[in-house]
Amino acid sequence: MDAIDRKILAYVQKGGRDSYAEIGAAVGLSISAVNERLKKLHTCGAIQFWSAAVDPRAVGRPILAYTQVLTAGARSDDVDAFLNAVRRNDAVLECHHVTGRWSYLLKIRTESLESLEALLSGIAAAPGVTQTHTELALSSLKETSVVPLAADGT
Structure with a gap:
């Protein structure tokens, strides 16, 4: 490149x-x-796909939450079931395996606090999940999907 x-x-x-x-x-x-x-x-995969940036509020998804998930040293089948459920849920925009105390960090967009509560209840009840912690975004100063590019391509 x-x-x-x-x-x-x-x-x-x-x-x-x-x-x-x-x-x-x-x-x-x-x-x-x-x-x-x-x-x-x-x-070569530098462009993965083309999409449009959609205003979540305009399409009825104003609730933004970040949920940390702790998985036990459980069987990998349990963690796989949790990850497959996350992949299938459209309200989960991102899922990252992270360092530190927590196992995963989820970015979630829902239409209401009630729907967020239902989603979180399902996550907490998933096999292998031992604990969750959720924080709501009150407002967002910056939210972008633009990846900064290094001048030398690294």
Whole structure:
């Protein structure tokens, strides 16, 4: 990946609906060169997929919670069942295996406190889960999916 690829990635993260001509003008390439580079960036996995940034409040998901989950030294089947349940639940936006006291950190978006409570009850009751801790976001100063790119590509 060279400097132009990084410029393209930085640009499309913020302007993914722009035309190849607009991207090309921003990075100094022709339409066909932008097309080829985007294909290569997709093939190598640098671009995983295309999506739209959706305002959670506009679609009825105003509740933002972060839940820490502790799993016991339980059988791996139990942890796998928990992780599969997390993968299937659309309200769980992110799941990270983390260091420290907790095993996993979940980012959750729900339509109400009642639906959050039901989801958390299910998580707490999952085999292998020994404890959870949840914090609600009162407001969000910054929320982005834009990945900063190192100048040298590392």
